[in-house]
């Protein structure tokens with residue numbers, strides 16, 4: 322059975338990816354699953370300099386979901402290279418580096434550094450970050466700023482370039498058109514949904530930063546809608562994600578046109594679940610008389 | 623995900639439950655101070671697994687002891703032998719195991735990892751004194767877990783109860799410590815509510831001896847990927863992560 326899939330120039334052995342922020346830098350998952358058997362792993366979002374992230378509480382449980390306010394804590398590029406890179410060389414799967422910055426310059430800096438690492442197969446740009454030069458407004462919410470950012474990053478990235486968008490992206494159609502024009506290779510859809518939690522006992526908001534990102538099964542129908550809309554606005558390949566817990570969820574994203582899928586929050590609860598989804602997709606294809614993954618992708622319009 | 627069978631479940635008073643699970647591997651490799659993540663619900667409610675300390679291990683089984691405080695622990699309390707749960711573990715770093723002498727200080731349900739530690743010390747012939755304090759009489763049902771260490775135990779209750787020292791675990795420790803100089807190479811091990819650790823950070827005695835504390839934090843994953851379990855470092859900036867760097871830390875390392 323051929324489970325291969327493509328994201329622009331990047332070929333994956335199967336369409337199941339571990340999402341950024343839910344599989345660390347890979348090594349943390351080793352006790353639970355064989356990384357060589359997933360399509361790709363996406364590293365925790367990295368910036369040039371280390372970043373300490375938000376004060377606790379950082380995690381809050383909701384009905385069938387999780388809200389997080391991690392604040393992009395990460396060890397920074399140089400410690401990543403020291404601690405994790407040589408270990409990642411021993412892993413036989415695709416590695417996607419998720420990157421972010423607080424300014425355009427920081428974004429370009431980290432993208433360029435990652436592009437030079439042989440072990441990294443693709444760069445995924447998380448654009449849902451606060452822009453300190455624009456008073457903390459997210460890069461994603463200003464079409465013009467985002468356009469310029471993506472163009473500048475494309476000029477320094479030779480590897481596969483993925484852009485990770487979410488529900489806050491402004492002017493979706495226009496944004497997708499310039500992504501095509503700038504030569505973006507694929508889109509990751511979706512990041513978490515901005516959400517609020519209130520503590521009625523203590524009569525305050527749960528998170529110090531007020532708004533936190535909702536993920537997990539609670540967002541799956543919203544994520545499907547976003548992937549569906551994006552699919553109809555662009556031909557760029559899509560990594561679909563948002564609440565995927567099991568094979569059926571993954572199939573839904575593939576059916577509406579995602580070329581690959583990512584498992585995020587589910588890893589926190591069951592870190593081996595990606596390796597149930599891979600054979601799950603295979604069995605489905607067999608049961609439906611299909612012999613390639615491509616027969617499935619985009620079957621539902 | 624692999625399921626672990628419940629082999630026994632016993633309630634202890636109104637709000638505590640001891641849960642015994644089958645698990646050769648966890649029983650074989652667990653060290654005192656480590657914990658497991660355990661799935662409480664069959665569907666998505668509650669969604670995340672819950673961290674629980676390891677109380678004891680037998681040949682092919684291990685036990686947990688928890689207090690019912692919310693939805694997750696309530697569901698766990700309703701399990702029956704033969705039911706199955708999903709478990710990840712053992713997780714975390716655990717206590718150091720080779721002091722010349724040990725002082726164990728537990729508040730309330732903080733007794734759990736220290737019972738495991740005390741049985742290790744007992745087997746290894748390491749002298750120890752176990753202080754355990756509770757807020758009210760109801761929690762005293764857990765005193766049975768200290769029965770096999772009883773000559774080395776000092777119990778206290780904040781409510782006046784006959785046969786128990788009155789006051790907090792730290793008051794009873796402080797009066798003991800005046801007449802019991804510790805030998806060199808001694809260590810203090812503590813587990814309890816944050817308030818207890820905060821008081822300890824202010825008591826001069828505890829800056830003169832290595833003190834290992836086992837912390838609690840809200841956890842997303844329990845194995846170091848989500849970075850949800852952050853606790854501020856005392857020195858410098860940034861955070862430690864309770865599930866991966868801990869749950870055991872040196873008392874001066876963390877901002878409580």
Ligand SMILES: Cc1cc2nc3c(=O)[nH]c(=O)nc-3n(C[C@H](O)[C@H](O)[C@H](O)COP(=O)(O)OP(=O)(O)OC[C@H]3O[C@@H](n4cnc5c(N)ncnc54)[C@H](O)[C@@H]3O)c2cc1C
Nearest residue numbers: 672673674675687688689692693694695734838839840869
């Ligand atoms: C490493 C570790 C080991 C543990 N070992 C044990 C043990 O051996 N025995 C035991 O009884 N408990 C232990 N706990 C605590 C236990 O995990 C929680 O009591 C449990 O997760 C509560 O789940 P619940 O669904 O019943 O309650 P929830 O509904 O999740 O919570 C009940 C109430 O407690 C609050 N709450 C929950 N967690 C925290 C927190 N970390 N900080 C502040 N408030 C919180 C909630 O907001 C809510 O008000 C341990 C925790 C950690 C991190």
Ligand SMILES: Cc1cc2nc3c(=O)[nH]c(=O)nc-3n(C[C@H](O)[C@H](O)[C@H](O)COP(=O)(O)O)c2cc1C
Nearest residue numbers: 340341342366447511512536537563564585586848
């Ligand atoms: C704890 C946590 C940390 C995350 N960190 C990142 C990150 O660093 N960069 C990023 O682009 N997305 C991050 N995400 C978003 C996920 O990669 C994913 O897009 C989102 O959670 C939706 O998928 P899910 O419902 O399967 O989790 C994080 C999500 C969670 C729950």
Ligand code: FES
Nearest residue numbers: 842843844849865
């Ligand atoms: S609970 Fe996820 S990193 Fe500690």
